[in-house]
Amino acid sequence: MNQYEKICKDMGQRAKTASFELAQLDQETLDSALLAIADAVEAQTDEIMAANELDLEKSVDYNLPRTMIDRLTLTPSRIALMAEGVRQVAALESPVGSIIETITRPNGLIIEKRSVPFGVIGIIFEARPNVTIDAGVLCLKTANATILRGGKEAFHTNQIIVSIMRNTLESLGINGDSIQLVEVLDRDLVGVLLQQREYIDVIIPRGGAGLIRRVVEDSSIPVIETGSGVCHTFVDEFADLEMALEIAVNAKVQRPSVCNSMETLLVHQAVAREFLPRLNIALLEYGVRIHGDEAVAQYMVNTIPLTEESFSTEYNDMDLNVRIVENLEEAIDHVNRYTTHHSEAIITDEPMRANVFMNLVDCSTVYHNASTRFTDGFEFGFGAEIGISTQKLHARGPMGLQALTSYKYFVFGEGQVRT
Amino acid sequence: MNQYEKICKDMGQRAKTASFELAQLDQETLDSALLAIADAVEAQTDEIMAANELDLEKSVDYNLPRTMIDRLTLTPSRIALMAEGVRQVAALESPVGSIIETITRPNGLIIEKRSVPFGVIGIIFEARPNVTIDAGVLCLKTANATILRGGKEAFHTNQIIVSIMRNTLESLGINGDSIQLVEVLDRDLVGVLLQQREYIDVIIPRGGAGLIRRVVEDSSIPVIETGSGVCHTFVDEFADLEMALEIAVNAKVQRPSVCNSMETLLVHQAVAREFLPRLNIALLEYGVRIHGDEAVAQYMVNTIPLTEESFSTEYNDMDLNVRIVENLEEAIDHVNRYTTHHSEAIITDEPMRANVFMNLVDCSTVYHNASTRFTDGFEFGFGAEIGISTQKLHARGPMGLQALTSYKYFVFGEGQVRT
Numbered sequence: 066m067n068q069y070e071k072i073c074k075d076m077g078q079r080a081k082t083a084s085f086e087l088a089q090l091d092q093e094t095l096d097s098a099l100l101a102i103a104d105a106v107e108a109q110t111d112e113i114m115a116a117n118e119l120d121l122e123k124s125v126d127y128n129l130p131r132t133m134i135d136r137l138t139l140t141p142s143r144i145a146l147m148a149e150g151v152r153q154v155a156a157l158e159s160p161v162g163s164i165i166e167t168i169t170r171p172n173g174l175i176i177e178k179r180s181v182p183f184g185v186i187g188i189i190f191e192a193r194p195n196v197t198i199d200a201g202v203l204c205l206k207t208a209n210a211t212i213l214r215g216g217k218e219a220f221h222t223n224q225i226i227v228s229i230m231r232n233t234l235e236s237l238g239i240n241g242d243s244i245q246l247v248e249v250l251d252r253d254l255v256g257v258l259l260q261q262r263e264y265i266d267v268i269i270p271r272g273g274a275g276l277i278r279r280v281v282e283d284s285s286i287p288v289i290e291t292g293s294g295v296c297h298t299f300v301d302e303f304a305d306l307e308m309a310l311e312i313a314v315n316a317k318v319q320r321p322s323v324c325n326s327m328e329t330l331l332v333h334q335a336v337a338r339e340f341l342p343r344l345n346i347a348l349l350e351y352g353v354r355i356h357g358d359e360a361v362a363q364y365m366v367n368t369i370p371l372t373e374e375s376f377s378t379e380y381n382d383m384d385l386n387v388r389i390v391e392n393l394e395e396a397i398d399h400v401n402r403y404t405t406h407h408s409e410a411i412i413t414d415e416p417m418r419a420n421v422f423m424n425l426v427d428c429s430t431v432y433h434n435a436s437t438r439f440t441d442g443f444e445f446g447f448g449a450e451i452g453i454s455t456q457k458l459h460a461r462g463p464m465g466l467q468a469l470t471s472y473k474y475f476v477f478g479e480g481q482v483r484t
Numbered sequence: 485m486n487q488y489e490k491i492c493k494d495m496g497q498r499a500k501t502a503s504f505e506l507a508q509l510d511q512e513t514l515d516s517a518l519l520a521i522a523d524a525v526e527a528q529t530d531e532i533m534a535a536n537e538l539d540l541e542k543s544v545d546y547n548l549p550r551t552m553i554d555r556l557t558l559t560p561s562r563i564a565l566m567a568e569g570v571r572q573v574a575a576l577e578s579p580v581g582s583i584i585e586t587i588t589r590p591n592g593l594i595i596e597k598r599s600v601p602f603g604v605i606g607i608i609f610e611a612r613p614n615v616t617i618d619a620g621v622l623c624l625k626t627a628n629a630t631i632l633r634g635g636k637e638a639f640h641t642n643q644i645i646v647s648i649m650r651n652t653l654e655s656l657g658i659n660g661d662s663i664q665l666v667e668v669l670d671r672d673l674v675g676v677l678l679q680q681r682e683y684i685d686v687i688i689p690r691g692g693a694g695l696i697r698r699v700v701e702d703s704s705i706p707v708i709e710t711g712s713g714v715c716h717t718f719v720d721e722f723a724d725l726e727m728a729l730e731i732a733v734n735a736k737v738q739r740p741s742v743c744n745s746m747e748t749l750l751v752h753q754a755v756a757r758e759f760l761p762r763l764n765i766a767l768l769e770y771g772v773r774i775h776g777d778e779a780v781a782q783y784m785v786n787t788i789p790l791t792e793e794s795f796s797t798e799y800n801d802m803d804l805n806v807r808i809v810e811n812l813e814e815a816i817d818h819v820n821r822y823t824t825h826h827s828e829a830i831i832t833d834e835p836m837r838a839n840v841f842m843n844l845v846d847c848s849t850v851y852h853n854a855s856t857r858f859t860d861g862f863e864f865g866f867g868a869e870i871g872i873s874t875q876k877l878h879a880r881g882p883m884g885l886q887a888l889t890s891y892k893y894f895v896f897g898e899g900q901v902r903t
Contacts (some may be wrong), residue, residue: 085844088843089843089844092817168865174854184846233754242749248744279703281681281703282651287706287876287877288706312901315901319901319903386692401504423894428892429892429893430892430893432895434896434897434900435593435901436901436902437894438902439593439900440893444589445587445589446587446661457602457603458708458876458878458890461891461892462892466594470875471877471880473847473849473862474848474881475852476849477843477852478851480727480730480854481853481854482733482854482855482859483738483857483863
């Protein structure tokens with residue numbers, strides 16, 4: 066057994082042990098721990114800022130892009146917001162222990178399907194220290210132990226946050242191994258971690274497409290794939306074009322860096338001539354670059370010619386592909402060819418056409434006459450979000466607390482045997 | 485692209501196309517197709533028998549064990565039962581399209597969480613031709629396309645069954661590619677199939693531990709792990725020993741070859757002296773071989789000494805490990821060390837002790853005062869079963885029709901945008 070295997074097995078075993086202890090705590094105890102963590106995080110704002118400063122100094126060596134530095138940077142008010150987020154999670158109702166269904170059988174057996182924690186959840190993410198606290202806290206809320214592996218760019222910040230959470234737990238008599246941070250940053254160790262099927266029940270990667278693909282390919286532990294979003298909006302020939310314009314602009318520019326923003330707009334040929342020039346004017350105001358073919362260039366100025374990859378690209382920026390389609394079928398085919406199974410929208414006044422589109426496009430969340438930007442645990446009213454699943458197994462779309470639980474059948478008998 | 489990749493991609497593409505067509509059919513059409521399949525299977529009993537005969541002739545070359553030959557052998561009455569099973573599935577209510585939850589948001593968005601088919605399901609199984617028809621039919625019922633890969637031992641039988649199903653579908657104007665059989669039996673092709681994440685949405689392996697481990701390790705497609713069962717029964721010091729005896733005998737001998745039968749009995753030391761000799765007598769009648777240590781040998785005759793592997797072995801036969809434990813905690817620790825996360829039972833008259841055991845053992849289904857033999861889709865009242873999941877993601881325990889669906893959020897707006 067090499068050194069990495071030793072480290073991973075040891076972390077796995079300790080997490081598993083902690084998970085059994087967490088499973089025995091009542092919700093009140095877990096929620097008090099969350100509140101204590103919120104207080105401790107605020108009380109240690111200076112220490113967190115100092116650690117964050119170390120990471121920011123190093124970010125020059127890492128050549129981090131501006132947006133990433135922005136995500137990495139903490140301020141006292143951002144830390145206060147983090148603490149506030151923890152308090153909000155403490156106030157949520159936990160699904161753990163709730164009875165999903167009761168089946169009474171003719172032979173008298175009573176079968177209760179109850180929500181239970183997964184046990185140990187591994188979270189692999191990039192340079193966003195807010196994920197460290199969010200993930201640790203959401204898992205703790207649902208009585209799961211966590212193994213966190215964050216990006217090297219946020220290493221010192223992650224270290225102090227995890228250490229605050231662990232110390233708080235221990236001061237309350239709760240096993241500190243409930244939240245562990247991987248401190249060896251060699252990628253090879255992640256590969257070994259992804260084989261610890263005996264100890265880790267599920268892996269949730271959060272980050273860019275590359276990270277997610279690597280985790281999906283390397284893991285023998287079940288994975289919940291999250292995140293990448295090439296989202297489409299189809300403006301149908303029967304669309305209210307005023308509404309279509311407002312939704313399209315919102316889906317593109319309101320926050321282009323996130324996964325539920327629009328990357329491609331499809332427009333029915335019958336309304337292209339009327340709609341595209343107006344869209345062009347509206348988007349120019351925000352500096353959006355339009356990628357389109359010659360047909361699109363007839364109606365929009367300064368278009369960038371499409372390349373082979375355009376329709377598969379998640380720009381996460383002020384870029385938009387535009388394509389004119391012949392009919393509804395071509396729109397559906399385009400979406401299903403390029404979808405990352407995240408969020409898609411149709412704008413139309415014809416409910417039957419909306420119905421066909423909504424049933425046939427293969428994605429987690431499909432919209433009729435609304436912006437794709439709503440695919441979000443808070444916007445769905447979950448009060449929390451651990452990520453957005455783009456796979457079909459277990460959880461799909463925004464994942465709240467329920468997605469962090471499994472279920473278990475509790476069967477109560479009086480001596481029944483099978484005949 | 486090598487030949488196997490070509491075959492797998494082609495099957496995958498055709499299945500995906502069929503899955504979109506299936507998603508547009510109403511339940512009545514799907515159910516009529518199931519009834520037509522049932523009729524066709526019965527009508528072609530002679531052809532199925534002839535193909536089965538070919539497989540049985542070959543079974544000599546394969547050196548198949550008796551139990552496997554028994555599972556492989558079809559008779560007209562077994563074929564009639566298969567058809568009857570299909571008719572029962574046709575009569576079940578389908579979860580597809582049902583609304584799981586409706587969320588109305590303050591901004592007026594209406595979010596419907598609806599059951600939807602997975603799309604394409606791959607089923608990899610061994611020499612049981614009944615799985616061919618069961619799996620094909622359960623997937624069809626839930627509007628999923630299927631790719632079936634059965635064992636070489638049942639090749640001709642599988643071929644004729646799939647061809648009857650496909651011909652029936654085509655005669656009704658339904659895409660025959662809704663049910664496909666892998667006809668190249670080289671194992672390397674399975675490895676390639678397990679990489680077709682673009683086309684196959686989920687893989688369900690059904691068979692022995694070796695098959696399942698291989699699929700879990702090789703697949704980049706999400707897998708629902710099924711089946712292997714090292715099930716325990718713990719006879720507590722506060723057990724009704726009469727009841728314990730009846731349950732233990734049932735769990736061991738009623739059908740030892742299946743995954744929910746008992747492989748290990750744990751008994752509290754306080755009742756070992758009273759219970760084990762009685763158990764010994766009861767089990768001797770069925771020829772059960774007892775594997776135990778010296779402590780056990782004090783109370784039971786003709787015990788076979790335990791080896792390193794005994795507690796991890798799924799005998800699927802008239803063999804039973806027996807161990808005396810000090811207390812409840814030791815029983816729980818033993819179970820959690822050796823469990824395959826299938827089914828476990830405690831026999832006790834103390835509800836608080838049952839509660840501790842039931843919460844802490846890590847398995848799909850946990851019993852208080854009943855036999856583990858009830859872990860079964862039909863015994864749970866599901867009316868069907870595609871397998872028993874031993875993982876925590878998506879489905880756990882007996883999987884009925886619901887386990888063959890995912891969900892999708894349908895969001896209805898009136899022009900809402902995010903601010």
